[in-house]
Amino acid sequence: MIAELGLAALWLAAALAALQLVAGALALREGGAELAALVRPAAIVQGFLAGFSFLMLLVLFAQTDLSVKLVAMNSHSEKPMIFKLSGSFGNHEGSMLLWVTVMALAGALIAAVERRLPEKTMLATLAAQSFVGIGFYAFLLLSSNPFERLPVPALEGMGLNPLLQDIGLVFHPPTLYVGYVGLSVAFSFAVGALLTRQVTPDFARAMRPWVLGAWIFLTLGITAGSYWAYYELGWGGWWFWDPVENASLMPWLAATALLHSASVLASRDALRTWTIMLGVVAFSMSMVGTFLVRSGILTSVHAFAVDPERGTFILGLLVIYIGGALLLFALRAGTISEGERFSVTSREGALVFNNVMLSAILGIVLLGTLYPLLTEAFDVRVSVGPPYFNPVGAIFVVPMLLVMAVGPLLRWRKDSLTRIRLPIAIIGGALLAALILVSLLSSVSILPLLGLVLSIGLAIASFMPIRGRKLRLLPIATWGMMIAHFGIAVALFGMASESAFSEETLAAVEVGGSADVGDWNVVLTEVRPTAGPNWTALEGRMMVSYKGGDAKEIDPQSRNFWAPPQETTESALVTRWNGQLYAVIGRQAGEGRWQLRLWWKPFVTFIWYGGMLVALGGLLALIGRLMADLKRRSIKSRVAGRRAETAV
């Protein structure tokens, strides 16, 4: 019954999306004004129905209803409750339902709270949102029904991939999806504005909080995903340039560019077409990512060719939505004027430069991700990995970081570098000092060296906008910008440090024996069996001490899950302010000895602290913008009220 309720709600939501589209489209024409009243309620109810449908899926997984195919395929009665729930989106159908749910909820949220857009643009936006929604409802209902029943209920479920049975993977996918799919709002706003030709600073001010919101979640999702890969995969790698990771990075790059471009449009009425273009591109990247991850094309192009139903469906949606939006853009872009002018050395000039750099980086990631798939179709297999992405990306990242250090110091419209020569000299001095210091202290290869030096320069530069201003009067949004930029510097420092200074020890150690890694001493005191609800494990007990200090106990495990049978490593981490000790216990190496893998990774945690700072900066910017908006609105209403009084 619950599965049927969920399915019915999903069909109803799809029908409401259709209603929303038709009513919205007709209301935009002459004489269809009465239909306009239908659009907002349709969007809100659609959001509720999709949310209800997802809730039903959660209930099915919580109950382990084995008559439902998806539950039988992906769950198991002995799994802990939290992983039963997270298992609902740890599979194709469930994650697509989550996708559609987030999209519908985003649409409902705009319909409920967005009051700044002109009514026509609002209608067009909601119509666009439902137009995209319909395609994904169709995909779900016609080729990926999560509520399908089995003819005969299964006796036991097949379980969830043990790598995904981790607390990190409970929060990572929903967070990422809110960001990923939240960008659909930017897409719909852009399409809406193109339809009504109203690309104004007010439009950008309305769009900005939505983009910021999605971007914050995307940032958190990527950061969390990276940390999960780091501690769960057991080898200390935190970014693999894996197509699945790239699929989340690409929308982030586009959204970052969009955010800055929308700021220029909001404050200066410049970069109109550029902002619209990026709005289209950002969510297009989300859809490309969904195609890559959900079509099966990554496992093998040939597997995709054998069972192409789902892949072709999503590909079709991509062509319709991305192609359609780009076509609309091509037709309308000419009729939208460029907006205000500005000189090269200005805040806008720096932002344009960095938008171009971000777009180029996006281009490189897209190329490196898609190219191997393209050649595989012709039976030529190539791999594109870190040795490609890192140096080629650096061509654009390095100039971007330099401009990012100086850009916030420039004034809008027109400025001169001589005016800010003092801060430039300070930043330049810091860069030079860092360069000399790092090269003297150790031999570091070129990319980590650049990373260390630039991160130090950028960290100092990011707080320069404070100079000569009263702290108390500095807007919250400016604090947000500074903290986000500082976060980038912090993350970059962590990445470079991890790559330059990590130390590794692989050792076969008997119980009672010890091994050293960096300044750490690790003593293996005991190896014992232990068990959890759906796994057994070997647990190594280790006493670890840093520079001969107090010993601390850690217990890394090597777990064996039985449903499905798979081994996972549960690394043990000791976090200090200046880095992390990473310990893994492997197999028995013979003669009573155990394989230990130990790493000392100086400042590795800065990668994720940086990511969180970036998200925090985004949050402050969002709060600042919303508060400024509320203030403006209350002033407006007070002025209107006073006018009404005097008129009386």
Add this chain to the structure above:
Amino acid sequence: MMLSKCLFAAMSVFLAAAAIPALAQDSMPPAPYAYNQLADPEQEAKAQDLMETLRCLKCQSQSIADSDAPMAGDMRHQVRSRIAQGEEPEAIRAWLVARYGDYVSYAPTVSETTWPLFAVPLLLVLLAAIILWRRLRARS
């Protein structure tokens, strides 16, 4: 593949006494340098740098330096023992590419099939320069 199989066979004779019956798939003990480092830190660093750029053919998007797969361990052993014998990393890469194809190396080199990977970034630099020049010049 052939060589690693031979090696496996030789190893299993050597270490048969020490072999621990575990899961069927990895009943054979890993090759010595799969989970052991080279004594010389300079050589080990060289090996590590190379291993990070070689693909584990049995995994999805992992280098052989990041994988528990038996084949990755086998390849680590290959890399480390060849480095220990004084072979240059790029020679080892070339040897592996000759054996397993371009797919095994994460560092694409310019060839008939991969030139767009290098031409497009150059194009992007050019494109970025043109866009910036046009947008920014027209406005000053």
